[in-house]
Amino acid sequence: MVMRCKYFHAAVILMFSLLAATQVALPAAGSNHAARILQRDARGLTIAFTPQRWYVETEDFAGQELTRIDFPGAILAEEEGKPQIPYHVATVAIPWGATVSYRIVAARSEPLANVRIVPFPRHKKLDDAHVDEFVFDGAVYGGSQVFPGELVQISPAATFRDHQIIQVRVAGAQYQPQQRQILKYDRIVLRLDFAGGRVLSGTKQSAHSSAEEELYRGAILNYEQSRDWRKPVTAGRKLSRLSSLQGTTFYRFKIRQEGMYKIDGRFLESNISSLDLSQVDPTRIRLFNNGGRELLRHIDAARPDGLTENAILVVDGGDGRFDLDDFILFYGRGVEGWEFDPDQRRFVHYINHYDFDNLYWLSLDGSVAGKRMQIATSGQPGGAVVEEYQGLAFVEEERSNPLNSGLNWFGEQFSVTDPNATVNLDLPNAIANRQTDFNFRFAALNSGTHGFVLQMNNVEFANATFNGNAPSQGQYVNMRIQNFQFDATGLLTPGTNTLQFRYTHNASFGQAFLDWFEMFYPAQLRAVEDELFFYAVPDSGLRTYGISNFSSQGIQLFDITDYADVKQFTGATVANNSITFADV
Ligand SMILES: [Ca+2]
Ligand SMILES: [Ca+2]
Known part of the structure; x- marks a missing residue:
């Protein structure tokens, strides 16, 4: 219904x-200097990937020698415990709807003998401290297969404004675990072929501002070639919008x-x-x-x-x-x-x-x-x-992001040494002696039993208790989010009402946050x-x-x-x- x-x-x-x-300002874009187009035509292009220079560094980590390799502009594949391989990454535009195939035309490598390549570390993030820990993926380091097995990876096609793009990742190196050897590629030449898709003549391109052209030029390796491959404009739609404004x-x-x-x-x-x-x-x-x-x-x-x-x-x-x-x-x-x-x-x-x-x-x-x-x-x-109408009130403050991650922002912070908080709510139309419905959302930063005693105007109306998550050895911190619903009668008065929180935890390390709360109450028109x-x-x-x-x-x-x-x-x-x- x-x-x-x-x-x-x-x-x-x-x-x-x-x-x-x-x-109004548009963002600037970077470019990939290690990739260069050797040849291009209507159905494909040939790209040479050549690191400008190599960084090779061997360090002692808790008694073992590990070798780290890198080059300017490289992207590191973030797979915990697997060899930390530097990759070339190029964004390539393709004709709308085309399929892509590739072949390696040439590859020139140089071995780096008697080394153990550093694995991508496991990041530990506790409070504001970051710790790297090296663990070795047994299947790779103890195996006989070269890593990565494939030098080239092509992403599925994605939409980037008026373009269809692919991401081409080319490994700058491979590790041979049995030989304890890194193959550094000084040059890899790759041919990409496009089949199908839509190619337009230059005159039908959509009109773009110079700022947009700069954005494309900076982000797309084959910018010049790609201009004929833009999505055709739905002429009526865009023009009507322009004409009225x-x-x-x-x-x-x-x-x-x-x-x-x-x-x-x-x-x-x-x-x-x-x-x-x-x-x-x-x-x-x-x-x-x-x-x-x-x-x-x-x-x-x-x-x-x-x-x-x-x-x-x-x-x-x-x-x-x-x-x-x-x-x-x-x-x-x-x-x-x-x-x-x-x-x-x-x-x-x-x-x-x-x-x-x-x-x-x-x-x-x-x-x-x-x-x-x-x-x-x-x-x-x-x-x-x-x-009467249904009165509504909520508080959601975005004060801290304890994991430094995404949209996980929370409000008031509680700990065993700082357990109390009050929120004043101005509810001038609240009708006394009626039922109020509450929704609360809390977040716990660590394990143990977290509790919140909730009072309105000094009257206790609920106790919210939940268990936190215990992060296992070497993991990211694990938060636990918990929702609660309560209702209670006779709490509110017209005017200022005070919501009080008292936090409890069964150990001294407890920390938790209020994410938000909502209140629903009868109010006078x-x-x-x-x-x-x-x-x-x-x-x-x-x-x-x-x-x-x-x-x-x-x-x-x-x-x-x-x-x-x-x-x-x-x-x-x-x-x-x-x-x-x-x-x-
Ligand atoms: Ca007038
Ligand atoms: Ca929030």
Whole structure:
């Protein structure tokens, strides 16, 4: 079953945000100097891999002599316990959809006798100390096979912007364990052949900026050859996007705090020195933003094509001029918040791991009419008036990354010597004596039994206990993540509530983190400082909602369910500084 979920924002109007000019930079790319193209044609290329110089070093590790070899630009294969072989790595573009075959045309090697090659070490990472430990893979070091068995490895084709690419890895050396000998290759010549795929004529290439060309030139070994192999542009799509935004000036600004924002002519004039307000056509004002969410990491996931236009309200007094007191009204989102998960039938919080601010782009001189808020109309109020909503609160702080790894960031840190933490939560609409549901997520850094005694306003309501992971000899540190759900009645009061944590561990070394917690509680539909954001999950049919506690009758209501398509809600009843409306 698909459940609809609607968000509303009611407010007596509000605040401003800052405008700032912007610059955009593209990253630079490196190049591979040890690989050189000898010959190329429409169906393939020949590459010579020649290390510029070799580094050979023999060291004593706990009584055994180990030899390390390397050359500039080499990549080391990271296989614990296996010989540490330096590889050439080249990124090669291929025609879209082509298959690749290769053969080694020439290989010239020189032996390095009576050596034992160093294995790739096992990294131990404890606290902030890194320790390398050498273990020897018995099958390789005690065997009779040369390592690696194949000099060349070709990766499956991958997508890199408008190119299809492969990664070519060529071993710079091989180890012969029985002879205790390293073969250093001073030159390997490789022929790559492409079968099938799509080759375009030069005229049909997609247009790229010089910065993009630099990116390709730096990253792709056969850049010159690959230009005919780019993905053909879907002409209509890209051109239509260019035509509506081309020649437009964009003003960038940041939003952190979610809410209704107002920008008036006076504000624009004092913040944009080059602006002639009399030249601004109110119908052409446009606002762009993509919702503030992280892009999905999967390369094939759907994502917005360029900037998404957001519906705004422009009030110009009906004279077609944007004067000093005329204004733009829009709903600004931050980068953190809640979304309804239809499978779990509940709200889940989200954060943005990369930024605290959402970027908005305002244009005042476009050539087309801007997107405006549509009107939604209140139904006929009737039946019992809903005066409650589900209050939501979460805390997820990204303070430390104990493994220095990926997105594993955690908040408050606990230890046996520092076991206490408190979090103050401002919940002005919380209804006393009702049930609160909690979700907690903790992370333990070591073994043993970790416990958290949880209190709200000095009342203990739960005890979360779990066992940590014990890393076995020579492993990375092993963390344990554990989720908990609790509910308790009568904990909250309207206003400030204090959540308290007390950490326990059965030994002195215990360390753990709070990753995040979420709270769900009944709240009253009352404006706080003339504003209320709430969401409704209707079960069925028309519901009548009543929001009280505004300071005047000038109340406006918006349906903010879709960030790009906010609607102005009309037909609501305003009386006694309250608003009543009905919606399905
Ligand atoms: Ca006007
Ligand atoms: Ca986190």
